Amino acid sequence: MATIGFIGLGNMGGPMLANLVKAGHTVRAFDLSDAALARAEAAGATRAGSVPDAVEGAEVVLTMLPAGPHVRSVYLDEGGILAAAAPSTLLIDCSTIDVDTARAVATAAEAAGLHMVDAPVSGGVGGAEAGTLTFMVGGPDAAVTAARPILEVMGKAVVHAGGPGTGQAAKVCNNMMLGIQMISVAEAFMLAKRLGLDAQKLFDVSSKASGQCWSLTTYCPVPGPVPTSPANRDYAPGFTAAMMLKDLKLAQEAAARSGAATPMGAAAESLYALFCNQGHDGLDFSGIIRMIDGQE
Incomplete structure (x- = not known):
């Protein structure tokens, strides 16, 4: 010890x-x-x-x-x-x-x-x-x-x-993927809602199809399909929107220094900045679905 x-x-x-x-x-x-x-x-x-x-x-x-x-x-x-x-x-x-x-x-x-x-x-x-x-x-x-x-x-x-430093490199790359994926999952559920497709049915399909990802199967941003996700406790944070925005900013800074093109990462940063600036920085990052749904 x-x-x-x-x-x-x-x-x-x-x-x-x-x-x-x-x-x-x-x-x-x-x-x-x-x-x-x-x-x-x-x-x-x-x-x-x-x-x-x-x-x-x-x-x-x-x-x-x-x-x-x-x-x-x-x-x-x-x-x-x-x-x-x-x-x-x-x-x-x-x-x-x-x-x-x-x-x-x-x-x-x-x-x-x-x-x-x-x-x-x-x-x-x-x-x-x-x-x-x-x-x-x-x-x-x-x-x-x-x-x-x-x-x-x-x-x-x-x-x-x-x-040295590669742990941080892995973290910002991983969380850039996570932020982008969460937005994509949220957009898909909101499109399904407007098309009359039940959220559980979309989950049942996509969790077993090519749309499968952690943001869907472990951290689903709509209430119901994944009982342990923050969506079922009014988006009380496991990982706040403010922390996601911080990591997306780090990813964009790293991309600028290294000359990497990350347009989806830049878009995710902009959307999380908007969500946080609306006063939701303390919500779980999956709560961005509310903004995508037009609730905020």
Whole structure:
């Protein structure tokens, strides 16, 4: 069992921490939110008063932060992780951020004699709570091997994508596909509605035909066909529209830097921006079907 410093205890980080504690790891937790720290303590973690307090003496440091600037600050600033961590500490960043930041922080960690992987996740809050996340991991072979037992406590799949930053590359590509697919599924159901085709009948056909995808069979955006989908709880989020918009923006930034043509990704970003600007950023991303249906 390892001593783990865990920084960033939001909707994803909190349940991920809880699974580490359940597995027998000693976890020292830090977040700017007192409520998040209280939940971490209730889960069995020890409250840390600062980033250095969480990092000092830890064999592993895990972060789950909102965006690239937060990652740069927490790792690179004076009093940050790289300054506080002992040599050979394993650093695991599970944030979803831009590839350039992931690679810059990994380079700085290597120069400081620390092992680091970028390991963004797929699976949403439900996956974090159930310990069934998928981790897309970028980093050197030795660091990924060391990180795997920790990640496997929190997830069902750990995929080594390649060198530093490739975990983030896999995440933005995956979520661009997801955002596009959710819009396509929503449009199909709304077309079916106007053509007089029952939603369950469309599901019965498409879930067994060439329209099959995760956004349909696991996360269906209309109530009924998939009882566990957010559509059946008024689109209470497993993965918010705001988070989807963030990931689509990251994908478009990466496309612009790399010269990739992603017109469908750009269209998805525009539609999610419109949905969020209407005040629905806190809804599940599948709730965009309401806008497509003309309800918003």
